[in-house]
Amino acid sequence: MSVKESPAATSTFADLFGRDPAVRADAPGRVNLIGEHTDYSGGFVLPLAIPQRTRIELGPRIGPLVRAWSANVESPEILEYRLGDEKPVHGWLDYVQGITDVLRQDGYTLRGFDLRIESDVPVGGGLSSSAALEVSLLRALREAFGLEIDDVKIALAGQKAENDFVGAPVGIMDQMASSLADDKTALFLDTRSLQFERIPLPAEAEIVVIDSGVTHSHSAGEYRVRRQECERAAELLGVRQLRDLGPQDLWRLPSLPEPLDRRARHVITENARVRSAVAALRERDLPRLGKLLYASHESLRNDFEVSIPEIDDLVELASEEPDIYGARITGGGFGGSIVAVARRGTGRKAGERIAARYGESGKRKATVLVPTA
Numbered sequence: 001m002s003v004k005e006s007p008a009a010t011s012t013f014a015d016l017f018g019r020d021p022a023v024r025a026d027a028p029g030r031v032n033l034i035g036e037h038t039d040y041s042g043g044f045v046l047p048l049a050i051p052q053r054t055r056i057e058l059g060p061r062i063g064p065l066v067r068a069w070s071a072n073v074e075s076p077e078i079l080e081y082r083l084g085d086e087k088p089v090h091g092w093l094d095y096v097q098g099i100t101d102v103l104r105q106d107g108y109t110l111r112g113f114d115l116r117i118e119s120d121v122p123v124g125g126g127l128s129s130s131a132a133l134e135v136s137l138l139r140a141l142r143e144a145f146g147l148e149i150d151d152v153k154i155a156l157a158g159q160k161a162e163n164d165f166v167g168a169p170v171g172i173m174d175q176m177a178s179s180l181a182d183d184k185t186a187l188f189l190d191t192r193s194l195q196f197e198r199i200p201l202p203a204e205a206e207i208v209v210i211d212s213g214v215t216h217s218h219s220a221g222e223y224r225v226r227r228q229e230c231e232r233a234a235e236l237l238g239v240r241q242l243r244d245l246g247p248q249d250l251w252r253l254p255s256l257p258e259p260l261d262r263r264a265r266h267v268i269t270e271n272a273r274v275r276s277a278v279a280a281l282r283e284r285d286l287p288r289l290g291k292l293l294y295a296s297h298e299s300l301r302n303d304f305e306v307s308i309p310e311i312d313d314l315v316e317l318a319s320e321e322p323d324i325y326g327a328r329i330t331g332g333g334f335g336g337s338i339v340a341v342a343r344r345g346t347g348r349k350a351g352e353r354i355a356a357r358y359g360e361s362g363k364r365k366a367t368v369l370v371p372t373a
Ligand code: ADP
Pocket: 054, 070, 071, 072, 073, 091, 092, 093, 095, 117, 118, 119, 122, 123, 124, 125, 126, 127, 128, 129, 130, 131, 133
């Protein structure tokens, strides 16, 4: 068999595999409007899809061989493995192997396939390129092999692949958003029951995401610590998860050792803010929604301690923009992006002004990633 070496990032499916694809599928990245660090406590989240998507082209093969290629990796090359012989290689192929491994474990019958991946979701930028890859691949496999798997099961299979095969202890928000949300509708999701409701974004609103350009290598370790702190706080308060507590329980928190009291306060108040944000969206009350975003940021900075000075600066600059209703850190924290709600039609310009002022010293550079419009 001939395998081409490092085909150019512009290679088509036909260039790579010598035939046309049988199936095409895609799935979006996501941004979380509010409800941060609540999912592993069984709480509420409110993500939207973003316009950027991961696109899959797939052609079934005879036999168990899988050949996969992505345009979004350094020096793209065709990688191979056999179904039933999935082994982590600690690279992007693990996302593909994880999906076929999970599907086979769940009793689905697959055959080998050729796969081309291309995405305009920034990879590793906190907009969930990983879920976009998992969900788009699962959609392509569903179509190619006639799998009976619904959109919620697709989200669960993506999460399981990422948890068990890739080894990233992520919650279910990213995959549910990629599988079920769109860029004009927020997904109000109960991460424990997986019940969800679609909440349209008011026509007067626009979402802006600004990347701080800062990534922190210890964020995975901090994430684990926050998870453990939330579990411990729930245990000490005698509930299964912090999600089982509401604002009426806040008086109990001083009994917890520091910093568990503040961690619990963030989760409890954030869950309440998600509900209020849903009400604000329904009433098209964007100033109220904006205040909730600022309050979420304060809570993530002071109580959950996952912000950094650069992100705080971006939120501060956003608060000085008259067309921005509210802003906060989004994603796991310790770097990454802010999400802001702006008056429709103004988001791109406001975002660029914020990025320009943030970068004035020349030492740091912000990027406006997403105005949905
Ligand atoms: P995020 O989901 O925020 O973008 P993650 O670290 O969760 O960041 O996932 C990024 C990883 O997912 C990449 O390092 C890569 O292994 C894989 N990945 C995502 N999109 C692609 C793609 N288009 N092609 C190849 N690998 C991808």
